[in-house]
Amino acid sequence: MAVPVSTPSDAVSGHTRDRALWGAIMLAPYVLVFAVMVVYPVAYGLWIGLNWNSYRALFADPIFLRTVFNTIVFLFIAVNLKFAIAMVLSGFFVAQRAWIRFVLVLFILPWAVPSIPTILSFRVMLNPETGMVNSQLFQWFGIVEGPGWLTDPTLAFACSIMVHIWKSLPFWTLILVTGRLAIAQDLYEAASVDGASKWQQFKFITWPSLATLYVTSTMLSMIWTLGDFNSVYLLTGGGPGDLNHVLATLGIRYMRNNNLDLGIASIIVAMPLILPMVYFMVKRLSKAAE
Amino acid sequence: MKKVLDEGKLILIAIPVLLWTLLPIYHLFVLSISSQESMLAGKLWPDAPTLQNFTIVFKQQHYYLTNFWLQMFNSFFIAVATGMITLFVATFAAFAIARLKVKGGRTIMNLALATYLIPAAFLAIPMYKAMGSYGLLNTQTALILAMVALASPYAIWVLKQASDKLPKELDEAAIMDGATSLQLFRLVYLPLMKPSMVVIGIYALLLAWNEYLYAFLLLSNEKAVPLAVGLGLFLSADDAPWNLLMAAGLLYAIPPAVIYYGFRKNMVGGLTSGAVKS
Numbered sequence: 001m002a003v004p005v006s007t008p009s010d011a012v013s014g015h016t017r018d019r020a021l022w023g024a025i026m027l028a029p030y031v032l033v034f035a036v037m038v039v040y041p042v043a044y045g046l047w048i049g050l051n052w053n054s055y056r057a058l059f060a061d062p063i064f065l066r067t068v069f070n071t072i073v074f075l076f077i078a079v080n081l082k083f084a085i086a087m088v089l090s091g092f093f094v095a096q097r098a099w100i101r102f103v104l105v106l107f108i109l110p111w112a113v114p115s116i117p118t119i120l121s122f123r124v125m126l127n128p129e130t131g132m133v134n135s136q137l138f139q140w141f142g143i144v145e146g147p148g149w150l151t152d153p154t155l156a157f158a159c160s161i162m163v164h165i166w167k168s169l170p171f172w173t174l175i176l177v178t179g180r181l182a183i184a185q186d187l188y189e190a191a192s193v194d195g196a197s198k199w200q201q202f203k204f205i206t207w208p209s210l211a212t213l214y215v216t217s218t219m220l221s222m223i224w225t226l227g228d229f230n231s232v233y234l235l236t237g238g239g240p241g242d243l244n245h246v247l248a249t250l251g252i253r254y255m256r257n258n259n260l261d262l263g264i265a266s267i268i269v270a271m272p273l274i275l276p277m278v279y280f281m282v283k284r285l286s287k288a289a290e
Numbered sequence: 291m292k293k294v295l296d297e298g299k300l301i302l303i304a305i306p307v308l309l310w311t312l313l314p315i316y317h318l319f320v321l322s323i324s325s326q327e328s329m330l331a332g333k334l335w336p337d338a339p340t341l342q343n344f345t346i347v348f349k350q351q352h353y354y355l356t357n358f359w360l361q362m363f364n365s366f367f368i369a370v371a372t373g374m375i376t377l378f379v380a381t382f383a384a385f386a387i388a389r390l391k392v393k394g395g396r397t398i399m400n401l402a403l404a405t406y407l408i409p410a411a412f413l414a415i416p417m418y419k420a421m422g423s424y425g426l427l428n429t430q431t432a433l434i435l436a437m438v439a440l441a442s443p444y445a446i447w448v449l450k451q452a453s454d455k456l457p458k459e460l461d462e463a464a465i466m467d468g469a470t471s472l473q474l475f476r477l478v479y480l481p482l483m484k485p486s487m488v489v490i491g492i493y494a495l496l497l498a499w500n501e502y503l504y505a506f507l508l509l510s511n512e513k514a515v516p517l518a519v520g521l522g523l524f525l526s527a528d529d530a531p532w533n534l535l536m537a538a539g540l541l542y543a544i545p546p547a548v549i550y551y552g553f554r555k556n557m558v559g560g561l562t563s564g565a566v567k568s
């Protein structure tokens with residue numbers, strides 16, 4: 001009867017079993033949260049969304065049609081404008097100076113503070129009658145009837161886009177700054193020696209180096225912009241006259257008016273646009289985590 | 291000479307950037323120290339700056355602010371609970387996926403990432419409905435669960451990347467010595483993961499502190515709502531005392547701003563490192 005000696009290989013095979021068990025136990029809390037908070041709600045939503053009549057009602061609603069148009073315009077302008085500005089500003093913030101680092105610290109504020117006080121501050125400031133903007137226009141330029149920032153439908157929509165950009169610009173600028181910092185500096189030095197202009201340096205060094213990051217970022221920003229409820233709801237509530245809703249605020253509005261079917265349907269309508277992007281981004285982020 | 295010109299150009303960019311960034315924040319501050327009349331006149335600087343708004347907020351002497359301190363506490367409680375539960379869930383999940391290489395771990399992480407990417411406002415509607423089925427509507431539990439579900443995917447993703455950076459040899463040596471998975475977790479993983487865990491805890495905490503939409507959908511009892519929803523009630527007033535709202539809003543905005551500054555390098559690092567690498 002030999003005394004069993006524990007060898008390293010025993011330890012390893014014992015460990016394999018132990019690993020499978022503990023792996024399952026440790027993953028369980030998230031799987032539970034995911035099942036309860038994501039899988040069931042989404043399945044339930046899809047089940048409600050199977051009702052064909054909802055879509056008929058949805059497309060018969062002029063507010064919905066207007067909202068689809070708004071959402072596309074909002075996405076197109078907000079994302080492109082945001083990234084054009086972020087691209088320029090990232091070039092500014094890359095300059096290594098102490099005072100620029102201080103400007104960066106202030107520049108992050110909109111992203112860091114909650115939406116409620118800041119977007120409501122915009123709302124009061126832009127009030128055509130009593131707001132600071134029009135009062136100052138009168139003070140300095142004698143303009144008695146200032147623009148109806150939040151009463152004119154087009155202007156109000158533009159202001160929502162402005163607020164959205166104000167809030168999300170710092171984050172994406174930082175992302176592009178990080179991207180620029182990863183570009184080898186000697187490329188620029190060599191280009192300078194060869195007499196390349198600033199614009200040529202951007203065109204032949206910066207842009208090609210940042211292209212992938214730019215595409216990934218614009219896509220992610222597009223998905224998140226689609227879900228921006230606060231910039232529209234807190235500034236104008238989708239008004240004036242429900243002309244300025246985006247899908248995010250309209251879905252919630254349907255739901256709060258006890259019209260859950262339409263709320264769900266209005267989300268499902270956006271899925272053909274969202275899902276390919278989500279799929280692409282998951283692959284991207286998953287690869288990044290390798 | 292060229293140096294001076296360059297500096298001049300940079301300053302010419304800096305001025306509009308700062309004006310644009312700080313104007314609404316400055317306006318928020320001006321309103322918070324303005325009287326009602328001065329506010330309605332849209333002054334650049336109030337006639338007689340006053341701290342009276344803050345006194346009213348502190349003493350809860352206004353109809354909209356009767357539960358100010360309670361709501362501040364609710365915000366705090368919901369944020370801390372979200373931070374801690376997210377940390378618990380994500381630390382275990384990341385360990386199981388990255389170090390124990392659990393079967394199906396990759397799939398779960400990809401599904402989690404999809405949750406992170408779906409626009410939050412879109413997920414809110416089915417989630418609200420589900421909370422109704424669970425009988426959790428109008429409880430803080432519902433909001434905390436929702437925030438944990440929203441914060442966990444990014445948390446798992448960041449923690450997985452961090453734990454992939456830990457040397458494999460540590461685990462191998464410990465396994466040779468007959469260490470169990472639990473011992474690996476406690477003795478190898480946890481001590482080395484502390485820095486990333488701090489960042490993730492703060493990320494989840496701030497996400498919950500700043501959240502408006504989910505709080506406003508899932509909670510309505512004014513004794514249970516966080517401050518974001520309490521302040522949102524000002525929207526329903528015709529002639530809202532905006533100066534009071536801004537004073538209260540300033541108090542609500544200071545904690546996250548301070549925390550962000552303490553940790554801003556780490557907060558941005560998480561998302562960008564992955565983005566830049568690919």
